[in-house]
Amino acid sequence: RGVRVRLLVPRHNNQKIVGLASRTYYGELIETGVEIYQYDKGMIHAKVLTIDEEIAAVGSANYDMRSFRLHYEVCQVLYSADVARELTDQFERDLTDSIPLKIEDSLERPLTERIVEQSARLFSPLL
Structure with a gap:
């Protein structure tokens, strides 16, 4: 798609x-x-998801049932193009x-x- x-x-x-x-x-x-x-x-432990440089999800959750139901981990969904763009830029730097x-x-x-x-x-x- x-x-x-x-x-x-x-x-x-x-x-x-x-x-x-x-x-x-x-x-x-x-x-x-x-x-x-x-x-x-080095070690990278970030849980970051960006979508179309408009939406970002950041948090401690590993995006599995164990994290959400047993450990009560959370993530924050941000509807901010500025934040999503900044996180995408950091991701691109990390790729280098x-x-x-x-x-x-x-x-x-x-x-x-x-x-x-x-x-x-x-x-x-x-x-």
Whole structure:
């Protein structure tokens, strides 16, 4: 439908099992057209969503049922073009310190690495 989705994730996650489980989803996302970038300048933990540089959602929620129902995490939706534009500009700056992932990156991982990641994925509902 012409929607561009770009996802910025930390290259090195401070919670090892979360990083391992997360990587199991990257191939599927890339195949559907999502652009994934790994932030390489340090840890990034922001939960920011911008839509058409007009709407922004910012908060602590991981956008999953666990965050909303168990941890009572929240996000703020802002209908402000100025805020959305500023957040988009920051996202673009963060992309310059990031490595784009390609489908080959997902497919060419060693078998042992994929097994460990798939094992971690079993715990995804709990993470």
